[in-house]
Amino acid sequence: MDTDRFRKYGHEIVEWIARYYETIERYPVKSRVAPGEIKAALPPLPPTGSESFDLFLRDFDEIIIPGITHWQSPNFFAYFPANSSPPSVLAEMLTAALGAQCMIWETSPAAAELEERMMEWLREMTGLPPDFEGVIQDSASSATLAALITAREKITSYRSNSEGMQSAGRLRIYASTQAHSSVEKGAGVAGFGRDNLVRIPVRKDYTIDPGALREAIENDISAGYVPCCVVATLGTTGTTAVDPLRAVGEICKEKNIWFHVDGALGGTALLLPEMRWMADGIEYVDSLVFNPHKWMFTNFDCSAYFVRDAAALIRSFEILPEYLKTRTRGKVNDYRDWGIPLGRRFRALKLWAVIRSYGVEGLQSMIREHIRLAAMLAGLIEAEKSFELMAPVPLNTVCFRYAPPGMSDEKTNRLNEKINHTLNDTGSIYLTHTSVDGKYVLRMVTAQTGVTEEHVLKAWEMIRECASAVLAQDGAIDID
Numbered sequence: 001m002d003t004d005r006f007r008k009y010g011h012e013i014v015e016w017i018a019r020y021y022e023t024i025e026r027y028p029v030k031s032r033v034a035p036g037e038i039k040a041a042l043p044p045l046p047p048t049g050s051e052s053f054d055l056f057l058r059d060f061d062e063i064i065i066p067g068i069t070h071w072q073s074p075n076f077f078a079y080f081p082a083n084s085s086p087p088s089v090l091a092e093m094l095t096a097a098l099g100a101q102c103m104i105w106e107t108s109p110a111a112a113e114l115e116e117r118m119m120e121w122l123r124e125m126t127g128l129p130p131d132f133e134g135v136i137q138d139s140a141s142s143a144t145l146a147a148l149i150t151a152r153e154k155i156t157s158y159r160s161n162s163e164g165m166q167s168a169g170r171l172r173i174y175a176s177t178q179a180h181s182s183v184e185k186g187a188g189v190a191g192f193g194r195d196n197l198v199r200i201p202v203r204k205d206y207t208i209d210p211g212a213l214r215e216a217i218e219n220d221i222s223a224g225y226v227p228c229c230v231v232a233t234l235g236t237t238g239t240t241a242v243d244p245l246r247a248v249g250e251i252c253k254e255k256n257i258w259f260h261v262d263g264a265l266g267g268t269a270l271l272l273p274e275m276r277w278m279a280d281g282i283e284y285v286d287s288l289v290f291n292p293h294k295w296m297f298t299n300f301d302c303s304a305y306f307v308r309d310a311a312a313l314i315r316s317f318e319i320l321p322e323y324l325k326t327r328t329r330g331k332v333n334d335y336r337d338w339g340i341p342l343g344r345r346f347r348a349l350k351l352w353a354v355i356r357s358y359g360v361e362g363l364q365s366m367i368r369e370h371i372r373l374a375a376m377l378a379g380l381i382e383a384e385k386s387f388e389l390m391a392p393v394p395l396n397t398v399c400f401r402y403a404p405p406g407m408s409d410e411k412t413n414r415l416n417e418k419i420n421h422t423l424n425d426t427g428s429i430y431l432t433h434t435s436v437d438g439k440y441v442l443r444m445v446t447a448q449t450g451v452t453e454e455h456v457l458k459a460w461e462m463i464r465e466c467a468s469a470v471l472a473q474d475g476a477i478d479i480d
């Protein structure tokens with residue numbers, strides 16, 4: 001493709017994107033295709049000769065778009081958001097155009113130094129301690145894995161990297177029953193073994209029980225295990241519970257355990273001074289991750305990983321083959337040493353675009369509004385006799401269920417599952433669910449970039465109507 005045609009299609013694609021954002025609410029939020037449908041529409045073999053880019057664009061519209069779930073729709077209330085924004089998308093286009101491999105400072109000094117500065121900005125914006133240093137990772141899962149590996153290396157005096165886990169002793173990790181599956185995955189990948197992740201019970205509000213944590217650690221020590229890392233969560237995936245950092249941190253300090261905080265979703269709320277209560281006890285934290293690619297309008301992927309002892313992180317990951325030796329080594333940040341992959345995308349650029357475009361106050365007002373919308377929805381649910389609020393709402397996520405009086409839990413579960421599928425099949429909104437104490441719970445997240453009070457109220461109206469309709473249709477007797 002020559003530059004003339006690149007220019008022509010580039011303009012068309014930007015026009016396509018602008019129109020997409022303007023008309024996004026016309027698409028069914030959740031894709032309606034059946035398994036295998038998209039693949040069947042794709043030729044089994046690649047073209048041998050060049051094809052027109054017009055055909056690519058036609059197939060994008062006709063084959064791909066029907067199989068897309070529209071995460072950027074303001075009617076997307078599912079999972080946690082992967083929200084984006086126009087400045088982020090534009091900067092991402094530039095990142096793709098540069099195609100820079102930002103593994104070390106020399107392979108693009110601007111990428112390394114912008115990343116360094118962006119992490120300082122984020123640290124300042126979230127009120128994190130000045131001795132935290134940061135790096136952008138692809139995902140919270142990778143950042144948590146990096147934390148587990150660093151904790152493992154530190155406790156084994158950096159021997160497990162060279163000698164393997166034989167030298168490590170019987171290391172243990174602790175996290176609440178509500179912690180994200182990435183902690184368990186990390187425990188396996190980092191060689192602890194998934195069975196050595198000890199799941200700590202939660203309190204009534206689904207936050208980790210510090211008393212139970214202490215007991216588990218002390219029992220383990222008596223049994224000859226070596227406690228290595230505790231992971232607390234700011235905003236658990238199920239109900240957005242906020243674990244108490246101070247109570248957990250005090251135990252970690254006393255027992256000399258690495259303390260990692262998974263703030264994948266909730267960390268963004270630290271932009272708001274009124275939400276900084278979540279960071280009480282941060283002085284005990286060794287590492288923390290949060291995802292601008294979830295709730296800070298920066299398109300996937302972009303995870304901000306902070307660590308207090310950057311030297312320990314680097315020592316755990318650095319490796320220096322001949323071809324990566326440079327004259328600047330030791331004088332600059334070579335971010336390949338700060339995580340798992342060698343190759344790194346220029347992610348700081350979109351973060352820079354987002355922060356400059358909205359300004360800190362702009363970001364704060366959007367995040368604050370999302371929290372207000374969740375509180376408003378929680379109020380509406382509480383006021384409705386046949387609905388139950390199933391967990392506290394500290395952030396942007398509301399957990400609830402339709403619970404007609406006198407119905408057994410088992411039937412109520414089936415009823416809510418059916419309501420969820422019926423709502424999602426309409427294509428008008430998209431909600432997902434979780435399980436709380438064995439109860440099927442609907443989850444609605446009010447954190448999409450374009451979500452407004454009107455969207456939330458409309459969705460709530462639909463939920464109420466759908467709940468009564470499903471109940472009337474299937475009766476209280478036979479909900480399948």
Ligand SMILES: Cc1ncc(COP(=O)(O)O)c(C=O)c1O
Binds near residue numbers: 180182236263264
């Ligand atoms: C609390 C929590 N931690 C970690 C993750 C994983 O995030 P990522 O996709 O960036 O690995 C999620 C995903 O939703 C999450 O909710």
